[in-house]
Amino acid sequence: MAKIFMAEDDALVARMYENAFKLSGHEINLAVDGEDALEKLKTIFPRPDIILLDMMMPKLSGLDVIKKIKLEEGLKEFANIPIVITTNLPKLTIAEDVEKAIQLGAIEYFLKSALDPLEFVKKIEEIISKQRK
Amino acid sequence: MKNSLILKISVFLSFIFIILLVSLSYLNLDNQKKELSKSFLERAQATSYSLQACISGKEDFKDKERFLNSIYKSMWLDKDVTEISFSLFENGKLNTVISSNRERLGKENSANLKVFNDEKFSSETVRTPVGNVLVVISPLYISGQLEGTIEVNLSLREVEQGITSSAMRLFAYYFVILICFIVLNYLFLRWQIISPILNLKSAATEIGKGNYSFRVKDKIKEDEIGELATAFNNMAINLKTTHGELQTKVREITEEQARLIASINSLSFGFIVADTRHTVVLKNTAVSVVLEIPEDSVSVEKITEILKTRVDVKVLAEQCMREKKIIELKEVSNKDKILRVLFAPILIAPNYGEVIGYVILFEDVTEAKLLERTREEFFSIASHELRTPLTVIRGNASLIEDFYMKKIKDNTVGKMVSDIHEASIRLIKIVGDFLEISRLEQKKVKFEKKEFDGVGLIHEVIDELKEVALEKGLYLRFDEREKCEIPITADRDRVKQVLFNLITNAVNYTDTGGIVVSARKEGGFFSVMIKDTGIGILRENQVLLFRKFQQAGKELFTRGVTRGTGLGLYISKLLVEGMGGTIELVESHPGSGSTFGFTVPLSVI
Structure with missing residues (x-):
């Protein structure tokens, strides 16, 4: 069992992933936008095993959240948690942002619509188990 | 006419003529003078001989008066004789004993001593206050003995007067001849040379005014000037033809230019033509509109100044001329506009090797962007x-x-x-x-360039799709004859996408049999064939195959197999062409299968 933290502004998508992870036996915490994500992260104990960030979100984008987590002093304790980007934007549109995110330390980028939820869960599990090793 | 040709020729000829006449008259007068001098000498000698003859004895000299008188009386004396003197040699001296000139009487006559001593006749012309005098001295023999000298002086005034008057006559005569010569000379020159030349001149003036039909019409003589006139007429004929052609050409060029100027002025983008020294030769009104500068300030310097923070216009222009290549800048921002700037060298025929300037185009692509x-x-x-x-x-x-x-x-x-x-x-x-x-x-896709093994990629795709094929009971394999690697430099993901698409299609449209993929190197290309034993494609549908939303089915609403989006082949075509390759349906027979092929350059540029 892993502890997942997911920031996703679309409620339907969020619920779908919530179900997928819960049905697969994982614990999941959700945030509705970038700011909410940063606030909620601080309240979660123990720390999540992975942070999933939607690229396009209100208030703070996924990239902004990564920047804050990786660069801000106060959020240093989250800097070692693996971060994965999720999006439904075309790859070319956000290619630059994805590149920046990877440079900042994001591990992977997933196009949500391209995967069935269980495939997605599987990939996340793989990342977590790799990270644990 | 100040420098009239006729005047020059006349003066020259007259000058020669005068020299001729002067030398002629000199010869003539000299001759005359010699003749006269000779006759005078003879006269003087005759006088002295007759005087010699008069003297019979020495005693005669005693009464000098009587002797002289007897001489004057007894003989006819030449009217020009001015003086007669007799001198006798006595006691070693020559003394004048008898003389018509009383001043010389009894005085020593040393002047005649040389004649006495030499016994030789002498004559000389002596200048005296009354004119030139011919002095003739001859030895005096009395009774056969040399006793003294006889001196006869003859006035030459008559000779000189005669010569002067004949010279005057001669000059008057020659003057008349000279005048006649000048007049005739003038008339001849005018008739033979000046008139034809003036005719030529007026013809030349006419042609100069543009009257190319004008000709030298007077009777053309068969001399040098005549030849000149003929040549002139021929030239005028040629000139008329050439001028006609030239006018047509000029007209054509003018029309061409007018069309060109109208065309460039109607363009919505700025158009500048400059020479190699960056001087603007031609520009249209759009330049000032696109660049937002006053129309009269359009110059290469000004444009360079305006855009200097983004691009160096002059440097690019020089580069374009040096490399003889078109340079395109897709996005140059200027104020609130986005410009597309194009530099093109102007090369001239015949070899298009000489650069005479360049063209700059400024297109406002703000809206489009x-x-x-x-x-x-x-x-x-x-x-x-x-x-x-x-x-x-x-x-x-x-x-x-x-x-x-x-x-x-x-x-x-x-x-x-x-x-x-x-x-x-x-x-x-x-x-x-x-x-x-x-x-x-929109050609927005950037293709990566990475080296990979083409054959390996095919195996990878086959492995991924093998399961799908097996589910349908189909075989899917690579042509075993090709085992070696084929390294290519291209976008691996895109090539894979095409392979995936074509093999998936083959699986989808095949119900029995299977699919064989083959690959080989062919003239710098990686060439792949996908051969299936599927339903095949009807000839009438083959042409539509690579269009949008086309499937191999018979008709729009009754497609046999409705899997996929119908966009696969179209995307494959765009991808392959984007990488510089080709895609085609190699062959297809309804009921027995199809072969699709595509190529990708071994090294995508």
């Missing part, structure tokens, strides 16, 4: 907005299939859920395809 960005944004947002609910449909359908299938008692409901799942996947794929086509059509 904004539109492009909006379109780009629209596609991104649209695909995002479509994908988000589709993700939910796909995800939930998939979750139901994965976790709740056992709870669904009714098989039909289960089938419905899996249909929803499949349909949502297809829809998501269509959204992706649309986006990709839009990008490929």
Whole structure:
């Protein structure tokens, strides 16, 4: 069992992933936008095993959240948690942002619509188990 | 006419003529003078001989008066004789004993001593106050004995007067001849040379005015000037022809230029033609509009100044002339506009090797760029907005299939859920395809360049699709004859996408038999063939194969197999062509299968 933290502004998508992870036996915490994500992260104990960030979100984008987590002093304790980007934007549109995110330390980028939820869960599990090793 | 030719020739000829006459008259007068001098000498000698003859004895001298008188009386004396003197040699001295000049009487006459001593006749002309006098001295013999000298002086005044008057006559005569010569000379020159030349001159003046039909019409003589006139007429004929051709050419050029100027002025983009020293030769009004500068300040310097923070116009112009290549700048921002700037060298015939300047085009692409960005944004947002609910449909359908299938008692409901799942996947794929086509059509896709093994890639795709083929009972294999690697430098993912697409199609449209993929190197290209034993494609459908939304089925609404989006081949075509390759249906026979082939350059540029 892993502890997942997911920031996703679309409620339907969020619920779908919530179900997928819960049905697969994982614990999941959700945030509705970038700011909410940063606030909620601080309240979660123990720390999540992975942070999933939607690229396009209100208030703070996924990239902004990564920047804050990786660069801000106060959020240093989250800097070692693996971060994965999720999006439904075309790859070319956000290619630059994805590149920046990877440079900042994001591990992977997933196009949500391209995967069935269980495939997605599987990939996340793989990342977590790799990270644990 | 100050420098009249006729005057010059006349003066020259007259001068020669005068020299001729003067030398002639000199010879003439000299001759005359010699003749006269000779006759005078003879006269003087005759006088002295007759005087000699008069003297019979020495005693005669005693009475000098009587002797002289007797001489004057006894002989006819020449009227020009001015003086006669007799001198006798006595006591070693020569004394004048008898003289018509009383001053000389009894005085020593040393002047005549030389004649006495030499016994030789002498004559000389002596200048005296009364004119030139011929002095003739001869030895005096009395009774056969040399006793003294006889001196006879003869006035030469008559001789000189005669010569002077004849010279005057001669000059008057020659003067008349000279005048006649000048007049005749003038008339001759005028008739033979000046008139024809003046005719030529007026003809030349006429032609100079543009009257190319004018000719020298007077009777043309067969001399040098005549030849000149003939040559002139021929020249005028040629000139008329040439001028006619020239006028046509000028007219053509003028029309061409007018068309050109009208064309460039009607252009919406700025157009500047400059020479090699960056001087603007031609420009249109759009330049000042596009660059937002006053029309009279358009110059290469000014434009360089305006754009200097973004591009160096002069340096680019020189580069374009040096490399003889077109230079294109797709986006140059100036104030609130986005410009497309193009530099093109002007090369002239025959070899297009000489650069005489360059053209700069300034196109305001602000609108187009904004539109492009909006379109780009629209596609991104649209695909995002479509994908988000589709993700939910796909995800939930998939979750139901994965976790709740056992709870669904009714098989039909289960089938419905899996249909929803499949349909949502297809829809998501269509959204992706649309986006990709839009990008490929706009040539927005950048192809990566990486070296990889083409054969290895085919094996990879075959491995991924083998299961699908096996499910349908089909074989899917690589042509074993080709075992070696084929290294190519291209976008691996895109080549894989094409391979995946073509092999998937082959599997989809084949029910029995299978698919064989082969690959080889062919003239710098990586050439791949996918041969299936499927349903084949009717000839009439073959041409539409690579168009949008086409499938190999018979008709639009009755497609035999309705899997895929119908965009696969179109995308494959765009991808392959984008990489510089080709794609085609090699052959197809309904009922027995199709062969698709595509090529990709071994090294994509």
